Amino acid sequence: MRTPRWRVPSAVFTALTVAMTGLVALGGAARAETGPGATGAEMPIYFDGGPDTHTAVYTRGTPSSLAVTTQPQYYPIGRISPSAVWTTSSVTRYDEENRETNRAIRMRATATGAYTDLTNPVFPGETDVSPEWWVDDSIVFLRRYGTDPVTAGAVFAMRRDGVGGERKLFDVGREIEIATNPATGDIAYHSFGGAWLQRKYTPGTGFGAPAEIPALSGANAIKFSPDGTKVAFQKDKRNVFLAAADGTDARELIREVDLEEKEFAWSPHSDRIVVALRNYMLGVFDLTGRPDAVAQQAPGGIRELQWPTRGTPVGPPVDLPPPAPVLTPPTAFVAEEPTVVTMVPGLRVFARSAADHSLWSHQAGLPWQQVSGPVLDYAVNRTGDGRLVVVVIREADNSPWAMTEGNLQGYWTAWTKLGGPALDVHLTPTDGPDFRKQGVLLVARHPATHAIYSLGLTSNGAGGFAWGTWEEFGGPAQEISTTGNEEEDKGAVVTRDPATGSVFARWSDDHYGFTPWRQIGGPATRVRVSSAGGQPVFTAQSPVDQSLFMMTPVVVYPETDVDGWIRVGDxxxxxxxxxxxxxxxxxxxxxxxxYPTGTNLFGSVVPRPDSPGAGRRPWVALSSTTGVPPGFIGHELVTVTPNGRMYVAACSDTLSCGAPVAQN
Incomplete structure (x- = not known):
């Protein structure tokens, strides 16, 4: 028997020429609020980036900035003095027959490159490593001797000018790392994989007994602030923590961001931290964990990241900010389909609170985050380079607002007003109206005429994005559904004619940008569109018996065959x-x-209609307690019950799902 399909009437879905009095009344093109100007450049940040040494100049302001340049002279790998006049490093020494003998601490003038070997280990097996600048412009280092990893080492100190020679401070193990407090002279150290110990320093008396710092357990690197009151430490390549210098009041500062191991440093004023990020980027964060400035650096890696004071007055100690409040997720969410996107390290869910309609977000393994205040509608999607874009309709005045994720996942730009009023907002990753890559297309309906307008967000060529101006896109429309494949910069928009209910669509392709409007079906009760293999797949519900049909356009340039609806559900x-x-x-x-009545949810995985084996598939019972369609991506199913409880379940290839886990 022939597969039933809808009759395609002759009516044409015409884009109305309507003045955009609603969407552009508050300014047309997107506008961002800006604050006062910059307050001045601070001391350069130094780092080794492969064949060259680089500086990054941080300029504090609103907004702050971070600009990377290459140094005209080579700063050798090592520890830069607070004055930035000297560097120290551990260098290998050789005898007259070019045989390696030992390692010594070498000091080099950064301006001329002239160097002096400060230490001179003479006994067999002795080697000097891990130099760090200490109090009074002196240097501490580890001397290894013998083979016992527990006792075969000692920490020594030496003045920069060599006066007084070497002096032993205390015995330690052979394999340790050292961190010095530049203000107090305290020294912390640990054996690799062991506990961090700290010895308090008293001028004229020496060092007290070692005391463990429990908060630093598992840290692979620690750095004391120039004012001596705080310590930052890294426990893996995704998190940086902050604590008082004695390890108390520890809290997470930078969370779930790809970081270079051990590459972070304090600002001269002890109120910022610079870290080496993924993709050879530098980021400056304040002490609440807010990113203050981010800079892209040419490939070559970031090593020996340092921010010397260069005589900058340290000033009074900077207090630790209070811990960020732990937000309790809403006890109930609005009973509507949640938005789900996939991010590293896991699922990202967006939903509105049932109490006040504020927008909340949750990522696997991380706390809930409030994204905005009360909103009527929202849309979330990703740009071509994987950044999230959020657009909301503010409840107070129906105005659309947007923000984008910055260079760092989970950190956002300021909200930007896009005009207003509007309703029914959707985002589809695409080239945008002018076909530039890596953008998204925002489509929304005019609240009075229901005409559709579009606004493109495209790359500005400097690592950021810029909104364009509103353009007519079509309409009037009864509803909108969009999708897109961000990896292939394709998108699709489907809607229904408010007069006839007929289905019309536009989609992007590789040759012509967005196609003209095409009528792809007769009257329908509901329509949805998703991507599969880079092509749009449209699903619609028959008004006769509420059964489900699916189709995908087969592109034959310059025309498109829109035949081929197949029945996929009763x-x-x-x-x-x-x-x-x-x-x-x-x-x-x-x-x-x-089901038309009740809360029974069923699911089915259907091959794209133009694929072999397309057609009806077995339906699987998934839940008996949800009253709205779920969010789904990959193997994760997110449902919301009529009383506002949210659950996440992991599903197999056949939609056999495990026990749902409550999220609020």
């Missing part, structure tokens, strides 16, 4: 679709539908 209530990665044999779409 009578149902509300439904949603999502790109599926669970069936790897064919590009597939996951379809989730509710």
């Amino acid at each position: 009578s149902s209530g509300d439904f949603t679709t999502a790109e599926s990665t669970t069936d790897y044999r064919y590009p597939s779409v996951a379809v989730f539908a509710l």
Whole structure:
């Protein structure tokens, strides 16, 4: 029997020429509020970036900035003195026959390159390593001798000018790391993988007994602030922590960001921390964990990251800010389909609070975060380079606002007002109206005329993004659904004619940008669109018996065949679709539908209609307690119950899902 398909009437979906009095009344092009100007440059940040040494000049202001340049002279790898006049490093020495003998501490003038060997280990097996600048412009270092990892080492000190020679401070193990407090002279150290110990220094008396700092357990590197009151430490390549110098009041400062191991440093004023980030970037953070400035550096790596004071007055100690409050997630969310995106290290969920309609976000393994105040609607999607974009409709005046994720995942730009009023906002990753790459296209309806307008967000060429101006896109429309494949810069928009209910769509392709509007089906009750293998897949609900049909356009330039609706499900209530990665044999779409009455949720993975084996698939019972369509991505199913409880369940390739885990 022939697969039933919808009759395509002759009516044409025409874009109305309507003045955009609503969407552009508050300014048309996107506007961002700016604060006062910069307050001045601070001391340069130094780091070794491969064949060259670089500086990054941090300028404090609103906003702050960070600019990277290459040094005209080579600063050798080592520890730069607070004055930035000298560097120290451990260098290998050789005899007259070019045989390695030992390692000594060498000091080099940064301006001329002239050097002096400060230490002279003479006994067999002795080697001097790990120099650090200490109090009074002197240097401490570790001398290794013998082979016992527990006792075969000692910490020595020596003045920069060599007066008084070497003096032993205390015995330690052979394999340790040293960190010095530049203000107090205290020294912390640990054996690799062991506990961090600290010895208090009293001028004229010496060092007290070693005391463990429990908060630093597991840290692979620690750095004391120039004012001596704080310590920053790294426990892995994704987190930096902050504590008082004695280890008390420890809290997470930078969370779940790709970092270079051990590459972070304090600012001269002890109120900022610079860290080496993924993709050869530098980031400056304040002591609340807020990113203050980010800079891109040419490939070559970032090593020996340092921020010397160069005579900058340290000033009074900077207090630790109070710990960030732990936000309790809403006890109930609005009973509507949650938005789900996939990010590293895991699922990111967005949902509105049932109490006040504020927007909240949650990432796997991290606390809930309030994203905005009360909103009527919102949309979330990703740009071509993986950054998130959030657009909301403010509840107070129906105005659209947007913010984008910065260079760092989980850190956001300021909210930008996009005009207003608007309703029914959606985002689709695409080239944008002018076909530039890595952007997203925002589509929204005019609240009075229901005409559709679009606004493109595209790369500004400097690592950021800029909104364009509103343009007519089509309409009037009864509803909108969008999707996109961010890796291929493709998107699609589907809607229904408010007069006839007929289905119309536009989608982007490799040759012509967005296609003209095409009528792809007759009357429908609901429509959705998802991507599968880089192509749009449209799903619609028949108004006759509420059964579900699916199609994908087969592109034959310059025309497109819009035939080929196939039946994929029987009578149902509300439904949603999502790109599926669970069936790897064919590009597939996951379809989730509710019974017309009740809260029973069923799902099915359907190969794209133009793929071999397309057609009806077995439906799987997923839940009996959800009253709205779920969010779904990859193998994660997110449901919201009628009383506002959110659950996440991991599903197999056949949508066999495990026990749901409560999220609030």
